[in-house]
Amino acid sequence: MALIPHGGGAGRSATMAMPMLTTDNYTVWAIKAQTILDVHTVWEAVAPGDAAVNARKDKMARALLLGALPEDVLLLVSTKLTAREVWDSLKVRIIGADRVHAARLGTLRGEFDRMKMADGEELNVYGGRLAAMAARYANLRETLGDAALVKKLLDTVPDRLFPVVAGIEQFHDMTTMAFDEALGRLRAFDERVRRRGQVGDERGGEQLLMMAAQWAARERRHDGARDNDDGRSLASGSGGNMRRRCYKCGEHGHFRRECPQLGKGPAAEHTLLAGAYVDDDGLL
Structure with a gap:
């Protein structure tokens, strides 16, 4: 079985290559960069805490960071002499200072609070x-x-x-x-x-x-019934009384107001009226 020399080989170098920083990937880039610097055991140069920074590790960390920057950003931070200064400068330039960050977050929260589903918008x-x-x-x-x-x-x-x-x-x-x-x-x-x-x-x-x-159709029939009940004859001249039709009992010869069936209850009237409408147009 082949042995990989101490310090890594070609495969390891390719796997641990630093990702390139862009204007909209800083959050993900920072996570990956920290992980890779930690694998190379040089992250302590960026976040040393109370311990003294090893000069060799600091140079290695700074070189890895500068190699992951586009040219325009590289020119801005190239004057920083330590890995921590490079890291902090990138953080301020990409994310912004704390006040700028708080303002951006407040604006974003306001947008989220105002969000609602628009009319006709798909779910x-x-x-x-x-x-x-x-x-x-x-x-x-x-x-x-x-x-x-x-x-x-x-x-x-x-x-x-x-x-x-x-x-x-x-x-x-x-x-x-x-x-x-x-x-x-x-x-x-x-x-x-x-x-x-x-x-x-x-x-x-x-x-x-x-x-x-x-x-x-029903309204037209009702309108016709009311007109005839007002006393208008269906025909003029001789025989007019025989052609007059009562819309109370259905018989010819008198109007509804003269019908002897008046006062005998609503059931009979409803039945006769229903029969009259069904005979003419089949509608109640």
Whole structure:
């Protein structure tokens, strides 16, 4: 079996290569850089604590850091003589000073508090915006946990999703629920509601059209009945009395106000009127 010389070989050097710093990857870069410096046993030059810094380790750490910087940033920190000075300078320039960091974090928190699902916005799109907000928090070395994301999601979805929101709040512990789980439950319920709503709209529209036509025909019949009850004859000249029809009993020869059936109860009147309407247009 081949032996790797002390200090590492080509494979180890390639694996432990420092990542290149960019304008938007400082948080991840700093984690990787610290790990690699620690593997090379030179991280103590950046964070020495109370111990004295070993000059050789300090030079090694500074060289590794400078090799991971783009040219424009390298020119700015090249005058720093120690690894710690290089590290602190990068931290201030990329993240900003403490006051700038606090201001950025406050602005981000305000944006998060004002977030809500827009009209017509897809649930997946809104969930993506919330997840992106968590990434922006991470860039400022802050954590936006699942509990805060779940609460924000349930508080800002439309009213049509209220039943599933109430179910989650009643039967689940929102402090331990994963954000992806809450989003998945809302998506499943939303799809079911949309599917049922589309079928219901088609059937409901046909029923409304039928009912509107029936009521229009019925109103026309009622208007005609009231006109005849006002005393207008259906025909003029001889034989007019025989053609007069009573809308109380259905007999010819008199008007409703002259009908002998008046006062005999609403049941008889309803039956006769119903029969008259059914004979003419089949509608009650």
